Amino acid sequence: MKVFAVAEHRFGELNPLSIELLNLANKLGESNAVVIGKDVAKFAGELAKYADKVWKIEDASLENYNPELYIDVLLQLFQKEKPDVVLIGNTAQGAEYAPYLAVKLNAPIVTDVVGVNATNGLVASRFVMQGKIMVDLKIKSMPCVLTVRQGAFKEGVQKSGKIIDAGIKPSKPAGRKFIEYIQPEAGEVDITKSNIIVAVGRGIEDAANISLAEELAKALGGVVAGSRPVIDNGWLPKDRQVGISGKVVKPKLYLALGISGAFQHVMGMKDSELIVAVNKDPEAPIFGVAHYGIVANIFDIIPELLDKLKGK
Amino acid sequence: MKIIVLAKHAPDPQSEVGVAGDGKSLSLGTAVFDINDWDRYAVEEAIRIKEKMGGEVVVVGVGKNEDTLRKCLAMGADRAIKIPFEAGLDAYQTAEVICEAIKNEKFDMIFAGLMSQDYNNSQVGVLLAAMLNLPFATAVTSIEIGSGMVKVKREIEGGYQEAVQLPMPCLLTIQSGINEPRYVSIMGIKKAKTKELKEVNIAPKKSTVEVAKMYLPPVKKAELITGDPSQIAKKLIAILKDRGLIG
Numbered sequence: 001m002k003v004f005a006v007a008e009h010r011f012g013e014l015n016p017l018s019i020e021l022l023n024l025a026n027k028l029g030e031s032n033a034v035v036i037g038k039d040v041a042k043f044a045g046e047l048a049k050y051a052d053k054v055w056k057i058e059d060a061s062l063e064n065y066n067p068e069l070y071i072d073v074l075l076q077l078f079q080k081e082k083p084d085v086v087l088i089g090n091t092a093q094g095a096e097y098a099p100y101l102a103v104k105l106n107a108p109i110v111t112d113v114v115g116v117n118a119t120n121g122l123v124a125s126r127f128v129m130q131g132k133i134m135v136d137l138k139i140k141s142m143p144c145v146l147t148v149r150q151g152a153f154k155e156g157v158q159k160s161g162k163i164i165d166a167g168i169k170p171s172k173p174a175g176r177k178f179i180e181y182i183q184p185e186a187g188e189v190d191i192t193k194s195n196i197i198v199a200v201g202r203g204i205e206d207a208a209n210i211s212l213a214e215e216l217a218k219a220l221g222g223v224v225a226g227s228r229p230v231i232d233n234g235w236l237p238k239d240r241q242v243g244i245s246g247k248v249v250k251p252k253l254y255l256a257l258g259i260s261g262a263f264q265h266v267m268g269m270k271d272s273e274l275i276v277a278v279n280k281d282p283e284a285p286i287f288g289v290a291h292y293g294i295v296a297n298i299f300d301i302i303p304e305l306l307d308k309l310k311g312k
Numbered sequence: 313m314k315i316i317v318l319a320k321h322a323p324d325p326q327s328e329v330g331v332a333g334d335g336k337s338l339s340l341g342t343a344v345f346d347i348n349d350w351d352r353y354a355v356e357e358a359i360r361i362k363e364k365m366g367g368e369v370v371v372v373g374v375g376k377n378e379d380t381l382r383k384c385l386a387m388g389a390d391r392a393i394k395i396p397f398e399a400g401l402d403a404y405q406t407a408e409v410i411c412e413a414i415k416n417e418k419f420d421m422i423f424a425g426l427m428s429q430d431y432n433n434s435q436v437g438v439l440l441a442a443m444l445n446l447p448f449a450t451a452v453t454s455i456e457i458g459s460g461m462v463k464v465k466r467e468i469e470g471g472y473q474e475a476v477q478l479p480m481p482c483l484l485t486i487q488s489g490i491n492e493p494r495y496v497s498i499m500g501i502k503k504a505k506t507k508e509l510k511e512v513n514i515a516p517k518k519s520t521v522e523v524a525k526m527y528l529p530p531v532k533k534a535e536l537i538t539g540d541p542s543q544i545a546k547k548l549i550a551i552l553k554d555r556g557l558i559g
Contacts, residue, residue, distance in 0.1 A: 202326070
């Protein structure tokens with residue numbers, strides 16, 4: 001199988017997921033990396049260690065990611081090279097343009113893939129129901145596009161691939177224009193610096209209950225953080241969000257209260273030294289990452305903890 | 313400003329869900345269904361723009377149940393299009409029937425939720441953009457409308473955002489948290505009864521993927537701390553003390 005993996009970079013750094021795409025590509029057949037940008041020599045050199053071939057697509061207009069220009073140049077390359085499988089990182093960038101590219105390639109697409117089996121046709125595995133259930137999807141025609149979840153293909157082989165200048169430029173200017181990247185606002189507390197984090201999720205139910213988590217955090221000598229629903233509701237500021245689109249934390253204790261454990265959140269806290277999760281749903285995915293689990297209503301547990309911590 | 317919004321009636325993944333006996337579909341017996349959470353934000357955003365600038369909000373739903381479309385009308389959408397096709401995991405089919413259903417609609421923007429809360433594909437919006445050759449942006453966290461164009465911020469990793477500008481017509485997928493969606497009022501429900509809900513029968517022509525197997529993920533499970541709340545608290549504090557995390 002001829003596999004093309006589209007690399008990703010931002011702020012001068014190659015996203016390590018690009019290498020994971022090549023690990024999968026090498027399992028499936030001939031591995032080709034594609035790297036798009038203004039000056040991508042540095043990235044091409046790094047990718048060549050894991051790919052049979054690296055295709056460079058360079059142009060001044062490609063300095064910042066633009067989905068229309070990426071699709072334009074990739075279609076030109078794929079028309080010539082005819083891939084069987086196109087791999088793209090399931091990131092804010094990859095997940096954005098991959099479905100559009102798939103339509104233009106007349107290719108089936110499976111997103112957020114964590115496993116691939118090629119023994120009898122191509123079958124891609126992914127989660128549904130925010131991590132509670134898995135599904136194997138049989139892909140009905142080739143070529144196909146897969147977006148790949150971070151961390152699913154960490155093991156791979158080394159190569160020393162050939163770097164090729166694809167000689168491709170965007171065929172027309174894009175309708176969508178890049179303006180700027182906006183930095184996260186710094187908050188009053190940097191949660192990444194705290195040894196103990198009391199994190200709350202949708203199970204906290206109401207803004208008024210945040211104070212309960214704060215009280216517990218204070219008693220434990222830690223800080224309060226939250227998962228996406230809590231931030232979306234405005235119950236905690238954005239700088240307290242743990243997850244891919246927020247902060248990655250590695251405290252000594254991560255106490256997850258009423259957090260279901262969506263992948264987006266788990267990637268922000270899975271490397272904590274000790275994870276304790278309290279959730280009333282015994283099937284909540286958070287119990288797959290926690291060291292200790294408590295299947296209970298958080299409002300039954302928090303007051304008991306407070307009583308015993310204060311009375312010690 | 314005319315905005316088409318896609319809204320899915322979807323089960324809450326935090327309710328009890330499992331795999332059906334056929335090993336290929338979800339068992340949703342007691343699951344709670346409602347408007348997909350991301351779509352709720354998308355509908356709210358469209359209604360806010362209409363309230364400010366005038367125009368029309370048309371909501372489109374795929375599936376036989378019309379509770380979510382009625383809810384959107386009660387929130388303030390002007391009319392609804394229902395496509396009574398029970399879509400599965402093949403998002404291409406969902407996009408294909410929507411594309412056909414709106415082919416005679418003129419619009420300035422299409423909004424979709426970033427993803428559905430049940431299948432989490434994050435595909436339908438962008439597939440539709442491709443079918444209609446529209447400029448697009450995903451995971452949008454703010455929208456500022458200019459003359460013939462729109463400036464948006466979209467969420468990327470690590471707390472960063474990307475600001476981009478798109479010409480209209482265009483398609484945006486909306487990230488949760490962009491606004492504070494309104495509750496449905498009694499007045500809204502009354503008004504909704506007089507609003508148009510048109511049913512359009514369309515079947516997809518193509519199938520791109522099929523479910524081979526559905527199953528519970530093989531995960532390692534946490535060691536459970538059990539007992540009544542007081543015993544649990546006691547045991548947990550002992551663990552934390554043992555590890556030197558508290559004095």
